[in-house]
Amino acid sequence: MRKKPELLAPAGNMEKLKMAVLYGADAVYLGGKAFGLRALGGNFSLTELKEAVDFAHSHRCRVYVTVNIFPHNSDMEKLPEYLRYLNSIHVDALLVADLGVFMMCRNLIPEMELHISTQANNTNWAAVNAWKALGAKRVVLAREMSLEEIREIRTRCDVDLEMFIHGAMCISYSGRCLLSNYFTGRDSNRGSCAQSCRWKYALVEETRPGQYFPIAEDEQGTYIMNSKDMCLMPYLRDVIESGVDSLKIEGRMKSVHYAASVVKAYRMAIDSYFEDPDHFLVRQEWLDELEKVSHRTYTTGFYYHRPSEKDQIYSRTSYDQTSDFVGLVRAYDEKTGWAVIEQRNHIKEGQEIEVFRPSGPSYRQQIDGMLDMDGFPIHAAPHPQQMFRMKMSYPVTPYTILRRDKEPGSA
Structure with missing residues (x-):
């Protein structure tokens, strides 16, 4: 029986981490306040890093921390102390790209599992085997690779392989850009x-x-380097059967809604394949789920062909989505059926919403009544992150998402 690959999710901050874990990730990757490649992604303080590791481990989820910048001399002074701290809080692995950082990790914290970041541009079996010989446990493959190339690396290399299956593509080479x-x-x-x-x-x-x-005649201008997003859900059989060990979702700077929805869609799909590989089919409901979150038009990247002009978006830089995230369940009373909701977008009586739960199927209901936190009736919750109560048709758990269909033509 083929080994089930790990589902690896992005975690830009604590809330996104919890959503990724609760909605089905096997592992999460995140960054501290320094030494990672998403300085604007929120990230984690030293105290938050420990909290994140403890939360994830309590749900049997692994945590990988990015230390994948290409450092200059000035970056190296504080790095040893940071590495020792990550080791002390029992991070499961570090993602590195620079050879000097890799060797520093090997010398200072030799017991730490090291993964080689996609920033290291790993595109051939010789490079992958070289990293293994140096002591790497896993190599993240560059996004600029075809299915056939990945298959060949799998046959020639006895090391864990990780690949991106969903999210933004980079116009440059695996993120190397000036x-x-x-x-x-x-x-x-x-x-x-x-x-x-x-x-x-x-x-x-x-x-x-x-x-x-x-550059081209268009009323909005031309976005000559604006790539479509990667989505390999329709081709998940090929992905799994290529033999990679970890399937990675891009998006530490994406929303809470994105973290939950994309993780759950791939969780259901991967589990379905392993329940019955011979009869596995990608379900429309999983594809629909990926359309509900903010995204650019999807492409397969380099997986089946060299990208062409059809894999770019020249007319705009905006995103598409079919649902709006309107509320997040913070608490639920099983006896009364009332939930405490944190508003995330304007929500009011009479609207039909979808209740998207961490486990179990989603359901739809109409909002028939709302109360403020003092118990007085209200007709809407227009204020950002306003707390209110509403009756739920079926049981929910904290971190359940409430969303409504996006109106045609709305931004």
Whole structure:
């Protein structure tokens, strides 16, 4: 029987971590306040890192911490102390990209499991085997790889392999980019990418400074480096049967709604495959779930073909989604059926909502009554993160998401 691959989810902050864990992740990856590549993703203080590890481990979920910047000399002074701290709180593995950081980890905390980040641009079996020889437990494959290349690496390498299956694609090579540095002074290879590839660009002719010419005729401009998002859900059989050990979702800077919905969709799909591999089919409900969260149009990236102009979005930089996240269950009284809800978007009486639970099927209900926290009737909860009570049609648990269908034409 084929080994079930790990489902690895992003955790940009504590709330996203809890959602990823509760909605079905086997492991989460996250960063501290330094030494990772998502400085703007919220991230975790030293105290929060320990809390995150304790919470995840209490739910049998592993925690991998990113230490995958390409450091300069000034970054190295405080790194040893940080590495020892991560070891002391029982982090399960560290993600590294730089050889110097890797060797520092090997020398200071030799018992720590080390994973080689996609930033290291691992695109061939020789590189993968070299990292294994140095002591790496796992290698994260570059996104710029085909299914056939991944299969060949699997046959030639006896080391854990991890690959991305969902989320944003990078216009540069596995995140190695200097656009952000050039335009804003923020070093993308040290955690401060400004995502300059998503900006709107125009042409300027040198003898006519200040005159901007559109690169293509479009009323909104042209986003020449704006890649579609990766989604391999429709091809999950090929992904699983390629033999990789960990399936990774991108998105530490994405929303709580994204963390919960994408994780649960892939959790259900992976489990369904292993219940009956011979008759596995990707269900429309899983694909629909991935449309409900904020995303760019989906593509398969490099998995089946070299990306072309069809894998870019030239007309806009906005996102699509079919549902709005309107509330989060904070508490539930089984005797009365009333839940305490934290507002996340305008919500009011009469609306039909979908109740999306960490486990079990979703259900729909109409909001027939709402109370403020003092017990007085209200007709709407318009204020950000306003707390209120409402009656639930069926039992829920904390961290259940309430969402409503997005109205056609709404932003």
